[in-house]
Amino acid sequence: MGIFDYAPAPESRAVVDVKPSYDLFIGGEFVPATGGVFKSVNPATEEVLAEIGLASAADVDRAVAAARTAYERTWSRMPGAERGKYLFRIARIIQERARELAVLESIDNGKPIRETRDVDVPLVAAHFFHYAGWADKLEYAGHGPAPRPLGVAAQVIPWNFPLLMLAWKIAPALACGNTVVLKPAETTPLTALLFAEICREADLPAGVVNIVTGAGETGAALVAHPGVDKVAFTGSTAVGRAIARTVAGTDKKLTLELGGKAANIVFDDAPIDQAVEGVIDSIFFNQGQVCCAGSRLLVQESIQDELLDALRRRMATLRLGDPLDKNTDIGAINSAEQLARITELTAAGEAEGAERWSPACELPAQGFWFAPTVFTNVSATHRIAREEIFGPVLSVLTFRTPDEAVAKANNTPYGLSAGVWTEKGSRILSMAKRLRAGVVWANTFNKFDPASPFGGYKESGYGREGGLQGLEAYLDV
Amino acid sequence: MRRFLLGLPGVDKVGLEARAARLGTRSIKTTAKAAGIDLAIRMIDLTTLEGADTAGKVRSLCAKARRPDPADPACPSTAAVCVYPDMVAVAKEQLAGTGIRVASVATAFPSGRASLEVKLADTAFAVAAGADEIDMVIDRGAFLSGHFAEVFDEIAAVKAACGPAHLKVILETGELATYDNVRRASWLAMLAGADFIKTSTGKVNPAATLPVTLLMLEAVRDYTGATGRKVGMKPAGGIRTSKDALKYLVTVNETLGEGWLDPDWFRFGASSLLNDLLLQRQKLSSGRYSGPNYVTVD
Numbered sequence: 215m216g217i218f219d220y221a222p223a224p225e226s227r228a229v230v231d232v233k234p235s236y237d238l239f240i241g242g243e244f245v246p247a248t249g250g251v252f253k254s255v256n257p258a259t260e261e262v263l264a265e266i267g268l269a270s271a272a273d274v275d276r277a278v279a280a281a282r283t284a285y286e287r288t289w290s291r292m293p294g295a296e297r298g299k300y301l302f303r304i305a306r307i308i309q310e311r312a313r314e315l316a317v318l319e320s321i322d323n324g325k326p327i328r329e330t331r332d333v334d335v336p337l338v339a340a341h342f343f344h345y346a347g348w349a350d351k352l353e354y355a356g357h358g359p360a361p362r363p364l365g366v367a368a369q370v371i372p373w374n375f376p377l378l379m380l381a382w383k384i385a386p387a388l389a390c391g392n393t394v395v396l397k398p399a400e401t402t403p404l405t406a407l408l409f410a411e412i413c414r415e416a417d418l419p420a421g422v423v424n425i426v427t428g429a430g431e432t433g434a435a436l437v438a439h440p441g442v443d444k445v446a447f448t449g450s451t452a453v454g455r456a457i458a459r460t461v462a463g464t465d466k467k468l469t470l471e472l473g474g475k476a477a478n479i480v481f482d483d484a485p486i487d488q489a490v491e492g493v494i495d496s497i498f499f500n501q502g503q504v505c506c507a508g509s510r511l512l513v514q515e516s517i518q519d520e521l522l523d524a525l526r527r528r529m530a531t532l533r534l535g536d537p538l539d540k541n542t543d544i545g546a547i548n549s550a551e552q553l554a555r556i557t558e559l560t561a562a563g564e565a566e567g568a569e570r571w572s573p574a575c576e577l578p579a580q581g582f583w584f585a586p587t588v589f590t591n592v593s594a595t596h597r598i599a600r601e602e603i604f605g606p607v608l609s610v611l612t613f614r615t616p617d618e619a620v621a622k623a624n625n626t627p628y629g630l631s632a633g634v635w636t637e638k639g640s641r642i643l644s645m646a647k648r649l650r651a652g653v654v655w656a657n658t659f660n661k662f663d664p665a666s667p668f669g670g671y672k673e674s675g676y677g678r679e680g681g682l683q684g685l686e687a688y689l690d691v
Numbered sequence: 692m693r694r695f696l697l698g699l700p701g702v703d704k705v706g707l708e709a710r711a712a713r714l715g716t717r718s719i720k721t722t723a724k725a726a727g728i729d730l731a732i733r734m735i736d737l738t739t740l741e742g743a744d745t746a747g748k749v750r751s752l753c754a755k756a757r758r759p760d761p762a763d764p765a766c767p768s769t770a771a772v773c774v775y776p777d778m779v780a781v782a783k784e785q786l787a788g789t790g791i792r793v794a795s796v797a798t799a800f801p802s803g804r805a806s807l808e809v810k811l812a813d814t815a816f817a818v819a820a821g822a823d824e825i826d827m828v829i830d831r832g833a834f835l836s837g838h839f840a841e842v843f844d845e846i847a848a849v850k851a852a853c854g855p856a857h858l859k860v861i862l863e864t865g866e867l868a869t870y871d872n873v874r875r876a877s878w879l880a881m882l883a884g885a886d887f888i889k890t891s892t893g894k895v896n897p898a899a900t901l902p903v904t905l906l907m908l909e910a911v912r913d914y915t916g917a918t919g920r921k922v923g924m925k926p927a928g929g930i931r932t933s934k935d936a937l938k939y940l941v942t943v944n945e946t947l948g949e950g951w952l953d954p955d956w957f958r959f960g961a962s963s964l965l966n967d968l969l970l971q972r973q974k975l976s977s978g979r980y981s982g983p984n985y986v987t988v989d
Contacts, residue, residue: 217726217949218726219723220717220719220720220941222720332716484701487906541717658706
C-alpha cells in the first residue's frame with residue numbers, strides 16, 4: 215500500500231432497481247416473450263443480473279405490426295413540433311435519471327462508471343436534444359422541401375455502447391417521423407429496457423418505440439421482416455455482410471456502421487504529453503471495445519523511443535478494477551467470448567514475433583478481464599496489425615515520412631476513423647484530406663458530438679449517423 | 692539555449708486542460724482523504740507577504756505553523772513559513788529547533804524589476820538573516836523578449852548567492868501567457884540550477900492552476916529523467932480548499948509518483964488553505980463540521 219493509495223470509492227448500486235426478469239416492449243406494453251429466456255450477466259463479477267425474454271419470429275412480427283400501426287395512425291401524421299416535444303421530454307427524463315442509467319450501464323456492460331457517467335449518458339441526452347430540435351425543421355435540413363419518413367425502422371445495435379447506440383438510432387428515426395423496432399445486444403439489454411420505461415414515462419404514443427430482446431436469430435428475423443422499410447445496423451463486419459445480403463433486392467434502405475482498425479499517427483513535432491494521453495484515450499477507452507478505437511499507433515521513427523517510454527509510463531498509472539469505483543480507468547471485458555477472442559489474437563501477435571508489454575496489473579479473480587497491452591515490433595503483415603481486436607490492445611508501427619504514414623494508415627480494409635498528432639496546422643489539413651476514414655481527429659481522439667456525422671469508408675460500412683447527414687438515413691430523399 | 696528551448700515539444704492547450712480536469716475527478720475518500728489532508732498540511736509554506744507585515748504578525752504566524760490545531764497535538768506542522776527578507780530574522784528566532792524552514796521572497800519580489808546587484812544583495816541579506824529557502828522571481832520582461840540567456844544567468848547568479856539555501860524559482864505563469872512559455876521557462880529555471888520551480892507570486896491573476904501545475908510537473912519529470920537531478924515543485928496562490936489541494940496531490944501522484952509526495956519535493960504556497968484543511972481534518976475525526984471559529988485566524 216502506497217502512502218497515498220486512493221481508498222475505494224464505489225458508486226451505489228441502490229440507485230437502480232434491477233428486476234429479476236424483463237419482458238419485451240411492444241405496442242407500449244411489456245409483454246412476455248414466446249421464445250424462452252436468456253440471462254444477462256455482470257461481466258465484472260459473472261453474477262446473473264436478470265432473465266431476459268427471448269423474442270421469437272412471432273414476437274418480432276407483433277413488434278413490427280405495432281410499429282406499423284403507430285406509424286400510420288399517429289406518429290407520421292403528427293406535426294414535427296409535436297414529435298419534437300416528445301423527444302425533448304425523453305431527453306430531459308434521461309438527464310433526470312442519468313445516475314440510474316449510468317450505474318445500470320456499468321453493471322450490465324462492465325465499462326467504468328467514469329465513462330458511463332461522464333461520456334455515455336450525457337451524449338445520449340445530447341443526441342435526443344439535438345434531434346428534438348430538428349423534428350420541426352426537416353424541410354430546412356437540405357434534404358428537399360418536403361422530406362417524408364420511411365416507415366418502420368429495424369435497428370440492431372451492439373454491446374459496446376448500448377445506450378449511446380440506441381440514442382444514435384432512435385433519436386433521428388423518431389425526429390423524422392419513423393417508428394422503430396430496436397434489438398439491443400444479448401449481453402447488454404438492460405438499459406434499453408429501462409429506456410422503454412422512460413418512453414412510457416414520457417407518454418410516447420404506443421408502438422412508436424418497440425424493443426425486442428434476443429440474440430442473432432431475433433436480429434435476423436427483424437432485419438428480414440417484410441414489414442420493415444429501413445434497416446440500421448451497428449456491429450461486426452461479418453454480420454453487416456449477412457445483413458446486406460438479406461436486404462439486397464428489397465426496397466429497404468440500409469445503413470451499416472461496422473468495424474475499424476484506425477491509425478493514430480504521431481509526428482515528431484507533436485505535443486508529446488497530450489499525444490500520449492490521446493493514445494491512451496484512443497485504445498483504452500471502453501477497454502478498446504470501440505469500433506473507431508485507434509488500435510494502430512503509427513509513430514514517426516525519430517521519436518519512437520521517447521513516445522513509447524512515455525506511453526508505458528502512463529499505462530502503468532491506469533487503474534483496472536471494479537467498474538463502479540469512480541477511480542477505475544479500465545473495467546471488464548464485455549463477455550467470455552470477447553475475452554477469448556482478444557486472448558486468441560494477442561497470442562497470435564506473440565507467435566508472429568511482436569513484442570508484448572503490459573504494466574504490472576492485478577486482474578480480479580472473478581469476471582472477464584484483460585490487462586492493457588501494447589505490442590511493439592509490429593509489422594504490417596501481422597494479424598494484430600490487420601484484424602480488429604476490439605480489446606485494450608495497441609499495435610505500434612513506425613513510419614519515416616508523411617507519405618509513408620498515409621500509405622500505411624490507408625492500408626486496411628477498414629476506414630472508420632484516424633488521428634493525427636502534430637503542431638503544424640497545414641499538415642493536419644493535408645493529412646485529413648488524404649486519409650480514407652470517416653472521421654479524422656486532430657490532436658484529440660474519440661470525441662463525439664451529436665452535430666458531427668459519423669460513419670465509415672470501405673468495410674467500415676456506409677451511411678452516416680449524427681448531425682444533418684444522420685437525418686438523411688431516415689428520410690425519403 | 693534558445694534553439695533548445697524553442698525545440699521542446701509543444702503543448703496542446705485543449706488536451707492539457709482535459710487531462711488536468713480528469714485528474715481533478717479522482718474520488719479521494721476515507722483513509723486516502725485523511726492521509727492526503729495531513730500530507731497537504733506538511734507541505735504548506737505558510738505565507739504572509741503584505742506591505743503591512745509586522746514582527747507581531749510574523750510571530751503569530753510562526754506559532755500557527757508549529758501547532759496549526761491547538762486542540763489536536765497530533766496535527767502535523769507546516770513545512771515552512773514564507774516572509775519578506777526583513778522578517779526572516781524574526782521568523783528564524785521563533786522557529787528555532789522546530790525543523791520548520793524559513794523561506795524568503797528575495798530578488799525584488801514580486802515584480803523583479805531591479806538591477807542584478809540589488810537582487811543579489813536582497814538574496815544575500817535574506818540568507819545572512821538565516822533563510823533556509825529563497826523564492827526568487829524571474830525577469831518576465833527578459834523572458835518574453837526572448838532573452839533567455841539573460842534570465843538563465845540571473846537565476847545562476849542568485850543560486851550562487853544562495854549558498855546552502857534552497858532556491859525556488861517563481862515563473863509567474865500568469866504573465867507568461869502561453870503553456871509553451873511555461874514549459875520553456877520551467878526548463879530554463881531547472882537548467883540554471885533551481886531546486887524548486889514555483890508557479891506564481893500570488894500577486895498576479897491567474898496564479899496557480901491545475902493545468903499549469905500538471906505541465907510543470909511534466910517538465911520536472913522530463914528534466915529529472917534526462918539529467919538524474921530531482922527538482923521540486925510549488926504551486927502558489929489561489930489554492931484555498933482541501934478539495935483543490937487533494938486534486939494537486941493526485942496530479943503529483945499520477946505524474947511524478949510517490950517519490951514527490953513529500954514536503955522536500957512538493958509544496959503549497961498558501962495561507963488560507965491551512966484553515967480549510969484543519970476544518971476537514973476535524974470533520975474526519977469528529978464526524979461533524981465545525982465553523983471558522985474553531986480554527987485560528989492566523
